[in-house]
Amino acid sequence: MQRLKTRPQFQAALAGGTVSRTTHFVLHRLALSRPSDTPITALQTLGSVPSQEQALFGLVDVWLGAMVPKKWARRAVTRNAIKRQIYNVSERFVHRLPVAAHVVRLRSAFDRQHFISATSQPLKLAVRQELEQLFERAARPEVST
Template sequence: MQRLKTRPQFQAALAGGTVSRTAHFALHRLNLPQPSDFPSAPAECIGPAPSPAQALFDLSGVWLGAMVPKRWARRAVTRNAIKRQIYNVSERFGERLPVAAHVVRLRTTFDRKLFISASSDQLKLAVRLELEQLFERAVLQPIQPKAIA
C-alpha cells in the first residue's frame, strides 16, 4: 500500500466520491484504471493522451491518505494518534481493498468531555473500532467499473 503525498493526489481521491461513512470518518475512493485497460504501443505511435489518474498514480497498487483537519482535532498529539490508527488499521485491509486511491477523512470531532487526554488508550480504541467499521463497509462496497478522470 502506497501513501498519498501531494495535494493533487488528495484532491483527485476526494473527487472520486464517498464509499463509506461512520460517525466520525468518511472514506473517499477514486477507482484507478487497470494497467490492462491501456494498450501498450511503441513510443512513436500517436494515441490518446494519458488520463489524469495515470499522471498522479502508479496504477499497480492501492493508495491511501489520511486527512485529520485542525478544525476537528485541535491538538497535534491527537491528530498524529488518529493518523497512526488510520494507517495501522488500513494495513489489515490492504489485501481486500481494490486498486484505487483512498482518503480517510475525519469529519467531526471526538468529544473532549469523553476523551480528556489528547492521546489516551480509550481514544485510540474508539478510533480503531470505528475505522474497522469504515473499512469493512468499504470492502463490501461494489467497485464501479470505470475510473473517474
C-alpha cells in the same frame, strides 16, 4: 500499499466519491484502472501523453491518505495519533480493498469532555473500532441487483 503525498492526489481521491462513512470518519475512493483496462491508441504506443490518472498515481496499487483537519482535532498530538491509527488499521484491510486511491477523512470531532487525553486508551479504542467499521464496509463486495 502506497501513501498519498501531494495535494493533487488528495484532491483527485476526494473527487472520486464517498464509499463508506461512520460517525466521525468518511472514506473517499477514486478507482484506478489497470493499463490493460484501457484501449491502446496510436498516441499511447508512441508514449506521448500519459493520462492524468497515470501522472498522479504512477503505480497501479492501493493508495491511502489520511486527512485530520485542525477544525476537528485541535492538538497536533491528537491529529498524529488518529493518523497513525488510520494507517495501522488500513494495513489489515489492504488485501481486501480494490486498486484505487483512498482518503480517510475525519469529519467530526471526538468529544474532549469524554476523551480528555489525546493518547488515552479509550480514545485509541474508539478510533480503532470506528476505522474497522469504515474499512469493513468499504471492503465488502458490492451487491448487484
